[in-house]
Amino acid sequence: MRHCRKLPDGCRGDSEGLMAQCSSRVSLDFGLMKRTLIVGDVHGCREELEALLEVASLDDTDDLVFVGDLVARGPDSLGVIDLAIRRQARAVIGNHERRLLEIRDSESQGGERVSLSAGYRQLLEELKPEHWTYIRAMPIYLELPQHHALVVHAGLLPGVPIERQDPWVLTHIRSVESSGEASSRLGRESWATRYMGPTHVVFGHSAQVGIQLLDHATGLDSGCVYGKRLTGLLLEAEQPIAAVAERGRSLVSVAARRVHHVPRG
Ligand SMILES: [Mn+2]
Numbered sequence: 534m535r536h537c538r539k540l541p542d543g544c545r546g547d548s549e550g551l552m553a554q555c556s557s558r559v560s561l562d563f564g565l566m567k568r569t570l571i572v573g574d575v576h577g578c579r580e581e582l583e584a585l586l587e588v589a590s591l592d593d594t595d596d597l598v599f600v601g602d603l604v605a606r607g608p609d610s611l612g613v614i615d616l617a618i619r620r621q622a623r624a625v626i627g628n629h630e631r632r633l634l635e636i637r638d639s640e641s642q643g644g645e646r647v648s649l650s651a652g653y654r655q656l657l658e659e660l661k662p663e664h665w666t667y668i669r670a671m672p673i674y675l676e677l678p679q680h681h682a683l684v685v686h687a688g689l690l691p692g693v694p695i696e697r698q699d700p701w702v703l704t705h706i707r708s709v710e711s712s713g714e715a716s717s718r719l720g721r722e723s724w725a726t727r728y729m730g731p732t733h734v735v736f737g738h739s740a741q742v743g744i745q746l747l748d749h750a751t752g753l754d755s756g757c758v759y760g761k762r763l764t765g766l767l768l769e770a771e772q773p774i775a776a777v778a779e780r781g782r783s784l785v786s787v788a789a790r791r792v793h794h795v796p797r798g
Contacts, residue, residue, distance in 0.1 A: 569596040569677065570785070571684060572765040573753030574627070574737040576794070577607025581763040582616060584787040589767050593620070598675065600737035600753055601627025601686035601704070604668075606794040607758045610656055614664045626671035627686040627738065628704045633657060634668060673700045680733075681773045687738035688724040688750075690715050695732075707739065725750040733774045735766060744784070746777050760792030 570589050575582050591597065597620045604610035606629075617624055636647045636657060649657070660668075674695055675684040688706040689698050699715070708720025709727055719741060728734060730749035737754040739745065744764060745752030751774060757763035764786040768774065775783055 566770045567594055567596050568770060569598060569680060569768045570765045571598045571600065571677075571735050571753065571768070573600055573755055573763060574602040574740065574757070575599065575607070575613050575763065576602055576629075576758035577604055577610035577613055578757045578763060578789065578793060579607075579609040579612035579616065580790055581757050581787050582613060585763050585765055585785060588787055589765060589785045597622035598677070598684060599624035600684055600735065601625045601671070602629045602737060602754075603627070604633070605629040605653065605656060608793055611659060611661070611664060614660075614667055618663060618667055623675055624667075624671050625675050625684050625686050626668070626673055626704060630668045630671055631700075631704055633660070637665070673703050674698070679771050680768050682733045682735055684735045686736065687717075688736050689728070689734065691724060691728040705738075725752060735774070746780050748777060751780065755786065757789045758793045759796060760789045762786045762788055 568591070570586070570591050572582065572585065586597075597617070599617065599622060601624060603613045603617060603624060607613075616622075633656070636649070640646060673685070676682075676695075677684060683695060685703045687702075687704050689695065690702050690706065690709065702715040705717040706715040706724050707718055708716045709722055709724050710716050710720060715724070723742070723745075725734070725736070725745055725747050728747075728749050732749075734750045736750065736752055739752050740754045740756035740759055740761070742752065742754075743761075744755050751766060753764050753766060755762040755764040764784055766774070766780075766783050767785050768783060774780065
């Protein structure tokens, strides 16, 4: 067996093959230096997503993660999922993906045709089998142990273990009512300000509030589809999410090309 005298930073593998070829290049190949980019709600804004990946200088070995709501409202939902498939990105399911799946399943099982906006109906009909496969495989939460973080679309009910959270809560919660129940409305108290950790939660679904940097939670929905910005959290390999005062340095962001969708009311 050959020995590696100078173990480069980040090279911690101990298999014979890795030791024999020990170099920083090899450590990259083994994924030890992978960065992670967690992207806020994209809603079909493919051009802005591509621009964000450029700004983050994300390469093919890095991990791409989405907080859900990749689709709907924006101009190119199919293109966003194509990109996610191509990059082998992981994405938690958003309320829009859940709704699309529910409607598709119900209608394909002979249920009544659901009344939808023209854009939503078109999306439902244009999604190809590979897109459905990707959407159906989206988990309701994703653990990123290398960053001591958890990714969900909307949030969680503080005090309830993640494996016992209601899927509806994970994809819809915005606030906690005085009764302690989860609410999808922007209530008096956001779930995130109530949440005391310990695992850091990265989430989306909150364009009205915008970027949220809290002790134990980071909200990444900066309203790209509404003409604001698309934001991501870029983490170095094994880097935990920084304290609030320094966290801004981990954010990458691009401006929306235009207002893609005007919210009702
Ligand atoms: Mn959402």
